[in-house]
Amino acid sequence: MSYEPVLLARIDKPNSQRLEGYRQDGGYEAFARVLRELKPEEVVARVKESGLRGRGGAGFPTGVKWTFVPKGHPGPIYLAVNADESEPCTYNNRILMEKDPHQVLEGVLISSYAIQARVAYFYIRYEYGEAYRTLQAAIDELYQAGLLGRNILNSGFDLDVVLHRGAGAYICGEETGLIESLEGKRAWPRIKPPFPAVEGAFRKPTIVNNVETLACVTQILRRGVEWFRSLGVPPDPKNPRDLGSFGPKLYTLAGHVNEPKCVELPLGVTVRELVEKHGGGVWKGRKAKAVNPGGISMGFLRCDLPLKNAEGTEYDIPLDFNGPLRAGCLGLGTAAVTVIDDQTSMIDVVHNVCQFFSHESCGQCTPCREGTGWMLKIMERFRHGRGRREDLDILLDVAERIGIIPGTTICGLADGAGWPVKTAIRKFREEFEQAIRDATVSRYVRTLETVAAH
Amino acid sequence: MPVLTPELREQILAYVPRYPSKRAVTLPALHLVHDTLRTVSHEAIVEIAELLELQPAEVYDTMTFYEFFKGEGERLGQTRLWICRGLACMLRGAYELLEQAQQRLGIRCGQTTPDGKITLEFAECIGACDGAPACLRNDVHVMNLTPEKLDQLLTELRCL
Numbered sequence: 001m002s003y004e005p006v007l008l009a010r011i012d013k014p015n016s017q018r019l020e021g022y023r024q025d026g027g028y029e030a031f032a033r034v035l036r037e038l039k040p041e042e043v044v045a046r047v048k049e050s051g052l053r054g055r056g057g058a059g060f061p062t063g064v065k066w067t068f069v070p071k072g073h074p075g076p077i078y079l080a081v082n083a084d085e086s087e088p089c090t091y092n093n094r095i096l097m098e099k100d101p102h103q104v105l106e107g108v109l110i111s112s113y114a115i116q117a118r119v120a121y122f123y124i125r126y127e128y129g130e131a132y133r134t135l136q137a138a139i140d141e142l143y144q145a146g147l148l149g150r151n152i153l154n155s156g157f158d159l160d161v162v163l164h165r166g167a168g169a170y171i172c173g174e175e176t177g178l179i180e181s182l183e184g185k186r187a188w189p190r191i192k193p194p195f196p197a198v199e200g201a202f203r204k205p206t207i208v209n210n211v212e213t214l215a216c217v218t219q220i221l222r223r224g225v226e227w228f229r230s231l232g233v234p235p236d237p238k239n240p241r242d243l244g245s246f247g248p249k250l251y252t253l254a255g256h257v258n259e260p261k262c263v264e265l266p267l268g269v270t271v272r273e274l275v276e277k278h279g280g281g282v283w284k285g286r287k288a289k290a291v292n293p294g295g296i297s298m299g300f301l302r303c304d305l306p307l308k309n310a311e312g313t314e315y316d317i318p319l320d321f322n323g324p325l326r327a328g329c330l331g332l333g334t335a336a337v338t339v340i341d342d343q344t345s346m347i348d349v350v351h352n353v354c355q356f357f358s359h360e361s362c363g364q365c366t367p368c369r370e371g372t373g374w375m376l377k378i379m380e381r382f383r384h385g386r387g388r389r390e391d392l393d394i395l396l397d398v399a400e401r402i403g404i405i406p407g408t409t410i411c412g413l414a415d416g417a418g419w420p421v422k423t424a425i426r427k428f429r430e431e432f433e434q435a436i437r438d439a440t441v442s443r444y445v446r447t448l449e450t451v452a453a454h
Numbered sequence: 455m456p457v458l459t460p461e462l463r464e465q466i467l468a469y470v471p472r473y474p475s476k477r478a479v480t481l482p483a484l485h486l487v488h489d490t491l492r493t494v495s496h497e498a499i500v501e502i503a504e505l506l507e508l509q510p511a512e513v514y515d516t517m518t519f520y521e522f523f524k525g526e527g528e529r530l531g532q533t534r535l536w537i538c539r540g541l542a543c544m545l546r547g548a549y550e551l552l553e554q555a556q557q558r559l560g561i562r563c564g565q566t567t568p569d570g571k572i573t574l575e576f577a578e579c580i581g582a583c584d585g586a587p588a589c590l591r592n593d594v595h596v597m598n599l600t601p602e603k604l605d606q607l608l609t610e611l612r613c614l
Binding site: 076085086087088089090091093094125126127128129130132160162164165166167168169170181182183184185186187202204252253254255256260261262292296336338340344348349352353355356359360362444 | 474512536
């Protein structure tokens with residue numbers, strides 16, 4: 001059965017960014033209907049019923065998050081759009097913003113109305129220059145059309161959308177890091193509680209939502225809760241805490257696939273189907289050795305490792321909110337799927353990952369600041385053929401101890417730094433041991449020495 | 455003589471009504487000054503702080519956190535070229551491109567060519583993985599790089 005894209009339906013149209021075309025395709029009708037017919041709490045109820053879970057990585061139910069804004073709060077209340085998309089190998093927000101900004105902005109308008117925000121801060125990473133300019137043009141069109149500003153469509157609803165550019169820091173994608181950055185401070189995440197919905201930007205209630213989540217809000221209010229719940233994977237009846245994985249998802253394929261691209265499918269496609277069918281298979285006729293199922297923070301799958309209590313291997317897990325957990329990964333994350341072929345050294349891969357987290361640790365919590373640096377130093381030794389047997393246990397020890405889950409850091413960056421290291425070592429231990437025995441030197445060592453001077 | 459021109463001051467102050475605190479204008483102000491003057495000198499920090507009713511140390515603290523802005527004694531070249539070294543790009547040849555760029559330009563990442571044309575940087579994942587390996591030309595993605603395309607780009611940027 002083939003699936004007809006909804007979130008990506010307009011991206012190949014000429015001038016897909018323009019308000020006129022968006023309106024011809026029925027754009028902003030859902031927003032107008034919401035203003036006319038629904039109370040804010042009814043919009044919240046619909047999003048809650050839809051089962052929409054945040055697309056930015058944590059998968060928290062969006063409607064439930066919205067209900068955390070204190071009832072009857074006199075305001076101001078803020079919506080903060082998280083467009084800091086910086087999880088390695090993730091780019092679906094970029095495509096939405098560059099190609100169909102009004103679908104995202106309609107979600108911003110509907111969500112702001114639902115939580116009764118009068119200002120939405122749209123925090124976009126600096127590296128997305130084209131998306132920034134496309135969004136600014138789209139916002140300008142909305143003011144001209146009377147869809148932003150005062151008394152929108154004579155409803156009495158006021159809304160301003162302010163674009164705010166980041167400056168190249170991964171930590172700004174963490175919602176309280178984003179808020180601190182927005183306030184003009186260093187982007188150090190806050191201790192929670194209080195959660196942003198209670199005390200967020202400028203010490204006021206703030207809902208932080210991802211770009212793809214907001215595009216889903218548009219489609220839920222346009223097509224209905226039933227449509228949304230007809231896609232994806234219902235909750236596991238044996239697990240009362242499972243919230244299900246409803247709706248469409250934008251999967252981004254990267255790495256050693258023939259066609260690295262963004263694909264929209266109902267939640268729950270298997271890694272194998274995504275790579276082999278939608279990504280055109282592994283490049284150069286090679287085999288997939290490892291796959292990262294949801295941004296590098298989620299850890300690695302080993303493609304030939306049989307699953308426990310199920311048919312198939314880790315390559316066969318479904319990419320819904322539960323699937324990656326069954327293969328020892330942290331979660332679905334951003335659903336960015338990166339393929340690593342059988343000619344690639346896991347030592348080079350893990351080094352790259354450690355390099356990223358060491359560079360991007362914000363430095364606030366000592367276990368993360370030091371731990372990510374230690375892991376990188378150890379991996380640097382490995383690349384030079386000087387890995388030691390005890391290093392593998394030290395890496396596992398550090399990876400297990402840093403993060404929110406072990407309770408040593410304020411935010412989840414360190415969990416994300418630990419997971420790829422520990423999954424790689426546990427699943428590919430013999431490759432690391434072989435490299436220690438053979439004192440294998442990475443093919444990249446020369447390159448990295450020049451770069452490391454920075 | 456102030457470092458910030460009247461136009462820059464005006465542009466910075468235009469951001470103030472958008473936020474409930476003047477401090478929130480720190481990043482927009484830093485971007486404006488950095489883009490226009492190609493550096494954020496100590497004097498510029500003092501002047502931004504005055505405009506936003508902050509201590510210079512507060513502006514400095516925010517600015518240095520990002521490791522994005524060139525400070526006193528540093529200067530951006532005409533083009534800032536960021537070569538992505540994220541996992542998706544690394545898997546498709548990014549490290550080789552970084553080495554190539556450093557060799558061709560005779561500088562290391564973080565430095566500017568002596569003619570002031572190109573500031574070379576490495577970037578962590580720039581979200582252009584569908585066109586990996588990729589780079590950013592200032593803030594615009596250039597995708598599907600090859601060694602030949604990179605050479606062409608470097609030649610073009612040196613002739614600008």
